[in-house]
Amino acid sequence: MISLVLAMIWSRRGQAVTLALLALLAVAAAVASPAYLIAADRAIAVGQIATADAAERSLAMTAVQNDREAEGDGGGQFDFKDIGSALIDLPGFTYVYSAEFTAIGIQPGKQYADRLVFRQDVCSHVRMVSGRCTAVEGEVIVGAAAAKRLRLVAGQSITMRAARYSDDPVNPGYLPDGKPKNLVIAGTYRVDAPEDTYWGTHGYFTAVSGAGPGEPVFTNAATFAAIDHGDTAKAVDGAAGPRALDPDRLDDLRAGLAALRSDPSDLGTAIAIRTQIPELLDRIDAGRAAANLLVPVLAVPLVLLACFSILLAVGYGTEGRQPELAVVALRGSRWWTRWWLAIGENVASVAVGAVAGCVAGQLLVNAVAAARFPGTGVDSGWSSLRYAPYAALAALLAAVLAQRRQLISPVVNLLRRNPVATNDPRALAGEAVILLLAVVSTGQLIISDGALTGVGMLAPAFLVLAIAVAGARLLLPAVTRYAVHALARGHLGVALAAFQLSRRPGARRLFALLAATIAVSGYAACTIDVAARGRAVQSGLGVGADRVLDVGGSVYRSQLLTAVRNVDPDGRYAMAAVRLPSAGHDEPLGLAVDSTRLAAVAHWPSDAPPVGRMAGRLRPDAPPPPIFTGPDLTIEASGTGLDDKSQLRLLVSVSSTSGAGDSLVQLGKIRNGRFRYSQSVGVCQQGCRLNGLQVVAATTITEVTGQLVINKLSTSDPTGPLADPARWRMTKYGTLAGDPGGLRISLDAPDGLAGGAWISPADAPYPLPIAYSGAAPLAGSITGAGGGPLPVRPVGELPAVPQLGRHATLADLEWADRLATDAGRALQPQVWLGPGAPADIVDRLSVQGLTVVGDTRADQVRRQLDEQGPALSLWFYVLAGVLSVLLGAGALVLAATVDQARRIEDLSALRAQGLSRRRLAWATSWTYPILVAIAAVVGLVAALVTWLATGWVLPLAGTDPPDLPLPTWPGLLTVLGTTLAVSLVLVLVAAGTGRNLRRRVTRKERPA
Known part of the structure; x- marks a missing residue:
């Protein structure tokens, strides 16, 4: 019996080799997944160590x-x-x-x-x-x-x-x-x-x-x-x-x-x-955890695709051997003899391929690891083969299951040329089970909020298979109708090609396999594309600029702004930035930047309004501030109706125009009558900007009333700001009005001057213009740079604020600083740098008095992300895509090989009856390419639907993703390009089988 089986294998050695190769790929796919995870674990550790500071x-x-x-x-x-x-x-x-x-x-x-x-x-x-x-x-x-x-x-x-x-x-x-x-x-x-x-x-x-x-x-x-x-x-x-x-x-x-x-x-x-x-x-552990979630997501559909290809290949081969099996049954052979002759040929081929697949899978991963992870080494143990026996057993079961009908069918059914009905109840039940598994596994993902555990891990595999099977059932009948219409219009070659697809019992399964092949490759392309663009967002928008320098020490906002402008007076490559304080969890994070440089330096969200237009909205024109030209500050004022028990005092907040810092200067007591203050302020050696005047009470007496007239300021414009109360702002505790002697301040604070009464120059837009991402600020205000509530006016909505993410606000730093009046230090001061920043920028900033304590570069962050678990694990998706194409191509070759004998007989008979060479060419060349073309459409739909249903759960940004608008949908050109590339490979394989068929038909016509 063994010699007979070997003779059968030799007589159909082409089919045996193809089936062995399919079994090799099936087991290699099962071995590749754990082997790749072992290699990726090492690569993740090596990459993170190499990029660590x-x-x-x-x-x-x-x-x-x-x-x-x-x-x-x-x-x-x-x-x-x-x-x-x-x-x-x-x-x-x-x-x-x-x-x-x-x-x-x-x-x-x-x-x-x-x-x-x-x-x-x-x-x-x-x-x-x-x-x-x-x-x-x-x-x-x-x-x-x-x-x-x-x-x-x-x-x-x-x-x-x-x-x-x-x-x-x-x-x-x-x-x-x-x-x-x-x-x-x-x-x-x-x-x-x-x-x-x-x-x-x-x-x-x-x-x-x-x-x-x-x-x-x-x-x-x-x-x-x-x-x-x-x-x-x-x-x-x-x-x-x-x-x-x-x-x-x-x-x-x-x-x-x-x-x-x-x-x-x-x-x-x-x-x-x-x-x-x-x-x-x-x-490193987080990267490995992400890899252990991502790799099985595509490993499962790849293994199922491999088993499906074996099921299809064995089924095709067995249908071609039905006359032989009918003869064995007619001779009254015992059941074990009949079974051995039926399954021996295929089981032997699958067994040989399975053994070779164990070695091939490890060698394939070794080659990928050597190319992508040079120097990391691979595991020398046998742990990568732990799933090989299960994969081999699954391949053998698929081979036996594909022949079940031929093993139990009566002889009359084995002698029929078209023994299987397309609407067989068992086939319908099997497809219903696949559809039910797809629904259950996808529902598990949704219910578990994206946990890739249990049945949820199988959702992509069952969805791909369900859509492929459903597409085969829905579209192939349409091919039959098209064939009938083509025949009625006299397009005999097209009709013959279409009838071959619709009447062949295994064509529906072949169609589903090809659609699943294209879907697996398309899903892999979707994942790789979305992950790559996500890493670009994390390293660009997440960092904020090409390079971000953290400034240490106590730095005033005005000092930071002046220093950066001195280093880059033209605004080509450097921008000052600080954080705005937040009053609690309900208030979004805030960022204040020198918006005059925003377009030249910052990485901007792709879906946001143009950066230049937004920068203009954040920085409308404003009057110039009052300026003290030297260190001596002189203020003359007069008071009326003031209660001496309040012990009111006058303070002035100034910011150096040269970047020396800010100061809150105590001038003295306010009293009735005219008085004069004069004080020398160290930070004003080269001039100061007046931020505001503050009236405070030194006692706890609640009610404060009276009038204070500012008669004179020793500023460069001593009369203009004072003569016009519209050039000043007082938000609470009183009102402002013009006065022949200067600026009249009418104090009215029944409950006292908590926090003091501020009189500020109207040298900045008020409310402060802001852009925001997420929800607009509640009550129309945020916490200002000085720590108190600040009314704001939204001027634009962004998908995300650079560096801060999807729930934040963005304002102009100079306007925010002028509205603060607190003479306080900057919160998390930074200098953002564009691509044109000179190499000695840190030294230049040091000369300006800034101490750089941190340096973050977008390209360095991108390299770190490229060496993390999500990025490294996706190289398995490339490998899976290649293996799926090989499986589809192998199944297509085997199906065409099995069909050749019958098709040669049919087409030779039609040629004898007058079928032209042109119609013969159509009938032989377009059968399987048409099948591939239709499968490409279904496969593309399956890939996109599967991505829509399951792509959101993949940890492509790691297990703790940043609050950024990461892409969730792949690029159209990427998906279409992948589909076309895979389809082209399969079409070339199909065209090759068609040429071989036409050549054999033509050879048979020649006289001996």
């Missing part, structure tokens, strides 16, 4: 001790050698020891001091510009920029001493805190890679406001110990190396860090541990 790859143990007290106790509070035992569970780290204290002696004045630092092996990580590095006790090296600014040279003697900061409001600054020490500058240095992990997270080179680039004074251990000093910051910085960040040992790293933090007894309670490695590990 220094803080996410380092560990810092710090403590502050007073070395004088430590010497008095006869020992140290923090000794480097005492922590070694605590770090045994953290192998793979390279440790650097450092200590520092604040020192004075080379900086002029009391406002600035230097960081005197000992750092292990510092000479190997700096580039000497002049002189040499420290070698003996008493030597230091200073930064090249500091040396140039302070006129220091190598070989020069200096004197330094420890210092402490005094916050005395009368005389703040750094005071001596140790004995002076004579030192020699051994050389000047420059650091080429300040972001290197070696430097840890100490911010050694962060720019200092007013002093330029940060450059510590480095020295050796002997010099550091010889200088008299008190409070000393000591640290051990551990840089995680390849061994510590081995993708296969990340769990050990997490456990070691947890143990170090949970039991500080080995280190001592005075030592603080600071690291962002757990955040890096959490991001």
Whole structure:
């Protein structure tokens, strides 16, 4: 019997090879999914580690001790050698020891001091510009920029001493805190890679406001110990190396860090541990979780498609062998002999293909991993084959199930040429089950709010299959009607091609398979396209600009605005931005930007109004503000009807026009009669803008009434603003009116002056124009830059505010600052940069007094997103699309091969009866291409419907997506292009089978 089965295989070796290849693809698809997840898990870890910053790859143990007290106790509070035992569970780290204290002696004045630092092996990580590095006790090296600014040279003697900061409001600054020490500058240095992990997270080179680039004074251990000093910051910085960040040992790293933090007894309670490695590990875990959700979503329909292709292929082949099976049945063979002869040929082919598929699936993933994840390596174990036996068993069951009818049918049915009715109740029941599973699984997704678990995970697979099967049932009868009409009109070739599709029992299943093939490829294209455009939104609109610099320290809004405008006076590449405060969860986040540069710098939402038009709406024209031209502020006023018990006082809020900052100046007591205030304000050395006048009560007396006339201001326009009350604004506690002597302020506060009465110049639009995303601000107001409620006037709606997302407001920074009048600091100050920003922009901002403490780049964020789980897992979708096309093409070739014998007989008979060569060409060349063309339409619809029903649940932006308008629908050209490409491949395969059929028919016509 075995020899007979082998002979059958050899006689139909083309079909056997095709079936084996289909089984290979089926098992390879099942092996590819876990194998790819294993490779992706490693790639996610490697990618996130490679794109992590220094803080996410380092560990810092710090403590502050007073070395004088430590010497008095006869020992140290923090000794480097005492922590070694605590770090045994953290192998793979390279440790650097450092200590520092604040020192004075080379900086002029009391406002600035230097960081005197000992750092292990510092000479190997700096580039000497002049002189040499420290070698003996008493030597230091200073930064090249500091040396140039302070006129220091190598070989020069200096004197330094420890210092402490005094916050005395009368005389703040750094005071001596140790004995002076004579030192020699051994050389000047420059650091080429300040972001290197070696430097840890100490911010050694962060720019200092007013002093330029940060450059510590480095020295050796002997010099550091010889200088008299008190409070000393000591640290051990551990840089995680390849061994510590081995993708296969990340769990050990997490456990070691947890143990170090949970039991500080080995280190001592005075030592603080600071690291962002757990955040890096959490991001890796989140990426792996997303990959473990995304890959099975398309792996399941791919495996079902593979089983369906085997079912179709075996069914086609068995129908072609029905005469042989009828002869076996007529001879009265025993049932096991009949079954063995029926299934032996196909089972053998499937078994051989299944074994080869185990190897092919792993090799295929290895090839993809080598191309897409170079250097990450692959798992050397057998875990990727855990689903291979199930896939092989499913393929064998599909092969047996496809032959069930031939195994149990009577001989008379086996001898029929068209034995299967298209409306067979069992076929209808099977299709109904598929439709029911699609409805149930999709409903599960909706009910569970998108949880990709249980039956919900199968929703894409069943939806694709249900639409493909339904399309076959609905469209192929239409092909029959078309064939009848074509025959009636005399189009014999077209009619023969159409009848071949409609009358062939397996054509409906082949059509469903081709439609599902195109649908799987289309769904993969939808996912990849939406994810790629989503990452572009996250890295562009989410960051806000090509590059965003975070400004540290206490910076005034006007100071930030002036500094950025000084750096970029033409507004080509830099824009100041600050956050607006929020009063609670119900109020959206707010962003204030220099809208004159919005179009040149910001990344703008694609569906928003044009950025230039919106910037113009945010910044309408406004009168110029009153300006004090020098540091001396003089105000003359007179009061009438004021109650002395109220003890009213007058304050003035000003902002420097040169970027020196803001100030709220107390002028003095308000009284009846005429009086004059005069005060010198330091920030107004080069001029100041008047933000507003404030009247406050020094007592708790509730009712405040009376009149105050501002007679004179020492501004550049002393009469214009005062002469016209329309140039001023008073929102509560009184009214304004003109007066022969100036501006009349009528106070009327029955309940007191809570927060003071502000009289502000009308030099900004009021209410403040804003654009918003999400819901419009409640009650027509937001929390202004000064912290109080601010009336606003919406001028446009946006899909999202850059950086803040879909629930936020956007305003002009200068107008928001002028309406604030609080002389307060900026909230989260930033500088947004466009593509034309120069390379030394940080140094230029430092010259203007801004300290840059953070640097976020859109391209860096995009690289990080491209290395996260969602992006890396979608390469499996490319692989799945290719495998689905191969499955469809293989099934198409097998179906055409099985059909050839019968079609050769039919077409040869028609040729003998006068069928022309042109009509023969139509009948042979267009049968399967027409089938592919119709299947392409159904497959496209299936892909789009499946995406509409299930695409919203895919974690394409990670497990914690940002509040941004991420795309939810694929690009039309992407979907159409993918459908056309897949259809073209299948059409070429179909055309090849048609040419072979026509050639064999023509060869049969030739005389022997």
